[in-house]
Amino acid sequence: MRRSEQQTERVAAAALFGAVAACLLYAAELVLRPYAQALASGEAIPYFARLGRGFALGVVVFAIGLRVPQRVSLWALSHLRWTLGVPLLLCLFAAVIWR
Amino acid sequence: MAMNITLLLEKIHGHVALLTIALLLHPAVSLRAQRPLRRATRWSCYLGTIGALLTNAIGWAIYPDYRVALKSAIYALGTLYGDLFELKEHLAWYSLLLALAGGALTTQARSGRSPLNRALRLTYILSAVLMIVAASIGIALATLRGFGSVP
Numbered sequence: 001m002r003r004s005e006q007q008t009e010r011v012a013a014a015a016l017f018g019a020v021a022a023c024l025l026y027a028a029e030l031v032l033r034p035y036a037q038a039l040a041s042g043e044a045i046p047y048f049a050r051l052g053r054g055f056a057l058g059v060v061v062f063a064i065g066l067r068v069p070q071r072v073s074l075w076a077l078s079h080l081r082w083t084l085g086v087p088l089l090l091c092l093f094a095a096v097i098w099r
Numbered sequence: 100m101a102m103n104i105t106l107l108l109e110k111i112h113g114h115v116a117l118l119t120i121a122l123l124l125h126p127a128v129s130l131r132a133q134r135p136l137r138r139a140t141r142w143s144c145y146l147g148t149i150g151a152l153l154t155n156a157i158g159w160a161i162y163p164d165y166r167v168a169l170k171s172a173i174y175a176l177g178t179l180y181g182d183l184f185e186l187k188e189h190l191a192w193y194s195l196l197l198a199l200a201g202g203a204l205t206t207q208a209r210s211g212r213s214p215l216n217r218a219l220r221l222t223y224i225l226s227a228v229l230m231i232v233a234a235s236i237g238i239a240l241a242t243l244r245g246f247g248s249v250p
Contacts, residue, residue, distance in 0.1 A: 008207045008208075008209075008215070009214075011203065011207045012203070012204050012208075012215050012218060014203075015199075015200045015203030015204055015207075016204075016218065016222070018200065018203075019196040019199060019200035019222075022196050023192075023193050026192060026193075030189065047162065047188070048162075051159075051192065054192070054196075058196065062203075077214065077215070077218055078214075080217070080218055080221055084218075084221065084222070084225070088193065088225060091193060092190075092193070095186055095189035095190060095193070096186065099182040099185040099186050099189070
């Protein structure tokens with residue numbers, strides 16, 4: 001496989017990893033929000049801070065994803081059910097239950 | 100009579116969202132059955148991503164006003180309505196992230212048939228479906244309470 005093709009798959013897989021990581025952090029904050037409210041002064045985790053943290057994690061995971069071994073990128077792209085479908089389903093579940 | 104800027108942004112937000120749904124659905128249709136990635140599809144991918152970003156950006160711009168003027172009024176109608184609005188916000192965020200990932204995939208996918216096309220199509224389908232649900236909730240709630248109904 002040519003080097004450019006490897007790089008293409010790395011970038012594509014990294015983009016998916018980044019998006020999924022940002023979704024998962026957002027969902028995790030939804031789940032943890034009631035506990036954070038109880039610990040803090042009853043104020044909800046600010047919406048924009050939640051978005052910002054999710055986006056920042058997505059960028060970090062994207063950068064890390066650019067350096068993962070090629071077999072990981074290939075696996076991520078050929079098993080979208082696990083790398084995209086299942087995490088997103090969990091995120092949707094969190095969004096519906098912990099609105 | 101002064102123009103209500105927030106109401107204007109709310110209307111633009113809704114219309115851009117509907118246009119974005121059409122753009123996000125285009126790759127889903129044109130890349131079906133392993134069809135090649137054409138230039139028009141590539142453009143609709145980029146425009147869909149830009150539309151998702153614009154829709155969310157306008158939503159973020161009016162969100163502080165929503166919290167002050169509308170949130171309690173919507174919850175006063177019933178907890179279900181308030182919770183539906185919150186759900187809409189979450190779905191829109193997921194939709195944006197998927198559209199951004201789709202945009203990144205589009206920059207990498209070569210024209211014609213590519214192994215990335217499947218991931219590209221799936222990403223845009225999921226993004227479109229989430230935005231359709233979010234838009235449906237938004238339209239339904241706007242009939243009950245909106246910036247136009249705030250004195």
